[in-house]
Amino acid sequence: MDLGKVLAITSKDMKEVFSSVSIYGPMIGVPSFFALILPILTYYVAIYAGPTLAEKLASIAVTSTSAVSMSGLLFINFFSVNVLGPIFMTMPILTASVIAADSFAGEKERKTSEALLATPVSSSELLLGKVLASFIPTTLLTVFVFAIYGTVINTIVYGTFQVYILPTLPWIMMLMASPFLAIATIGLVVLISAHVRGTKEAQQISTILVLPILIIPFISVLGIADLSVTFFTALIAVLFVIDLVIMYISAKTFRKEGIL
Amino acid sequence: MAIKSERAESIIRLTNLTKKFGRVTAINNVSLEFSKGLNIILGPNGAGKSTLLRCIDGLYKADNGRVSVLGEDPYLSNGLKTQMSLLSDNYALYDHLSVIGNLKFFGRLDGLKDAEIDESAKRFLKELDAMQYINSRVYQLSRGTKQKVAFCRSVLNDPRILLLDEPTAFLDASASEVVRNFMLNYEKEGRTVLFVTQKLDEVTRFNGRVVVIRRGSVVKDVTIEQLYGSMLRDIDVSIRLATPISLKLAKSIPGFQEANSAKPTMVKIRVRDYKSINKVLSYLIDNDAYIASVDYIEPVISGLSSGKVGD
Structure with a gap:
């Protein structure tokens, strides 16, 4: 395997993605916006709307200021990790599906693959180059968005309670699970790229992986599972096995002419 | 790359080649041999010309029959592609990259060094009067200029076998002439040029072998003179x-x-x-x-x- 060719493909694909504002704009802008706005909304609900809502719903007068503060802090802590965390865990899936679909199915759609496949590049070089082109920006963007969301949470919480609540170990493990989610998504795009006509189809099919992640906040709120270190260790282990299986099948079934 | 068995006269050999897409037979049991020099494939739209080139370049796997280039199967031999180049009927360039960005990308995949790519790219772009676009993004270019850049890409690796699909489509008269001269020079240097076209006007500018295909089958395999004699009737x-x-x-x-x-x-x-x-x-x-x-x-x-x- 010629690593120079692998890096040439990775670099070309990344340049393509980041030279078109229509691709990278929503990809960076939307999650960054949510990373800013969702923690602020969480804080607002916990401090101001929470007690009022509780009074309305349960007809209970919340009179103690310290009780309001403590329940607010607990609410922010729970919500920012158990609800917002899984929401931001969908980031690597959505980002990887956009980049990988553009990288694999996009070559087919734009009819650029013919010239690419006419060069002496092997299937493994092509596959690795394109997987890296999707994986690297996805991982960097996920870390960036987690950093924004963590910083915003800490800043607003510190302003009121003079404590930092992030990072917690489960929160860090959520971030650690993200690359595994990205790899599973990329693998799925590789698998389906030979069978779809364009990027939209590839993207839509791969975002199916978002659904199981969106169940996590509900199982946490309903008390079905505790989003503890053990939970995320098990999740990462399962994702690791899924990644191995998907990437193995992708590598085995990937044929260059699939993107022609 | 080791060349296994290259006959002096036959560089490309197709034996009972059949290529299907679903129920459509694009190439139907074609047997042909192409030697060094200029070889032309003439046929109307949908005749199977481009599919034939893609099979020769190893992009498509034959459903039946065999393709042999320099004694090797191009579908299986990656190394063969260092000696071969394909200019497809669409320009197949990356729109959001610059002209030089595209040429560097393809050059690197061909195993060339950046300095070599720079030198060759500038020389070819100058000859085709497209040097002023070297830093332009491809999407900013006209169809004709894209075709010039695509032609530069196809000759960048100094190929021994050049496969061209409608190389002068969208080119102005002067650039078309430069491309034709390229082909003639390649022929003189003993390389193999195989180009497909639907324009008889293009074919008659050369004095070489012409294979006429229609609906995936070879209709004629003649010289220009024979082509005039047999086809220009009624x-x-x-x-x-x-x-x-x-x-x-x-x-x-x-x-x-x-x-x-x-x-x-x-x-x-x-x-x-x-x-x-x-x-x-x-x-x-x-x-x-x-x-x-x-x-x-x-x-x-x-x-x-x-x-x-x-x-």
């Missing part, structure tokens, strides 16, 4: 006149079909064979008409589509 030719002639004179031309106005500058004539064209032209010249050109492309190509090809 066809319509358009004669352009530098100065208008009278309608009466136009109607008196043997085989007259139609004129473009009451004072025609173009007349359509049906001729029996290419020898008849001389008689028609002599008749017009004897009647003080000035001939600008004789155009026979469209009738021949439509004849190929409908199977109206002489034996």
Whole structure:
């Protein structure tokens, strides 16, 4: 395997993605916006709307200021990790599906693959180059968005309670699970790229992986599972096995002419 | 790369090649050999010309039969591609990269160093009068300039075998001439050039072997001279006149079909064979008409589509 060719493909694909504002704009802008706005909304609900809502719903007068503060802090802590965390865990899936679909199915759609496949590049070089082109920006963007969301949470919480609540170990493990989610998504795009006509189809099919992640906040709120270190260790282990299986099948079934 | 068994005369060999897409048979049991020099494949739209080139380049796997290039199967041999290059019918460049960005990318995959790519790219772009676009993004370029850049890409690796799909499509006259000269120089250097076209006008600019294909099958494998002799039969030719002639004179031309106005500058004539064209032209010249050109492309190509090809 010629690593120079692998890096040439990775670099070309990344340049393509980041030279078109229509691709990278929503990809960076939307999650960054949510990373800013969702923690602020969480804080607002916990401090101001929470007690009022509780009074309305349960007809209970919340009179103690310290009780309001403590329940607010607990609410922010729970919500920012158990609800917002899984929401931001969908980031690597959505980002990887956009980049990988553009990288694999996009070559087919734009009819650029013919010239690419006419060069002496092997299937493994092509596959690795394109997987890296999707994986690297996805991982960097996920870390960036987690950093924004963590910083915003800490800043607003510190302003009121003079404590930092992030990072917690489960929160860090959520971030650690993200690359595994990205790899599973990329693998799925590789698998389906030979069978779809364009990027939209590839993207839509791969975002199916978002659904199981969106169940996590509900199982946490309903008390079905505790989003503890053990939970995320098990999740990462399962994702690791899924990644191995998907990437193995992708590598085995990937044929260059699939993107022609 | 080790070349296993290269016969002196045969560089590319197709043996009973069949390629299907679903129920559509694009190439149907074609057996051909191409040697060093210029080889032309002529055929109408949908004849299977581009599919044939893609099979030779190893992009498609044959459903039946065999493709051999320099003694190797191009579908299985990656190393073969260092000696071969394909210019596809669409320009196949990355729109959001610059011209030099595209050329560097493909050059690197061909195993070239950046300095080599820079030097070759600038030389070819200058020759094609496209040097001023070297830093432009591809999406900013006209179709013709994209075609020039795509041609640069295809010759960047100095290929031993050059496969060209409509190389002069969208090019202006001057750039087309540069591309034709490239092909002729490659021929002189003993390389193999295989180009496909649907334009008889393009074919007749060369004096080489012509393979005519239609609906995925070889219809003819001839020289230019034989092509004229066999195909230019009972066809319509358009004669352009530098100065208008009278309608009466136009109607008196043997085989007259139609004129473009009451004072025609173009007349359509049906001729029996290419020898008849001389008689028609002599008749017009004897009647003080000035001939600008004789155009026979469209009738021949439509004849190929409908199977109206002489034996």
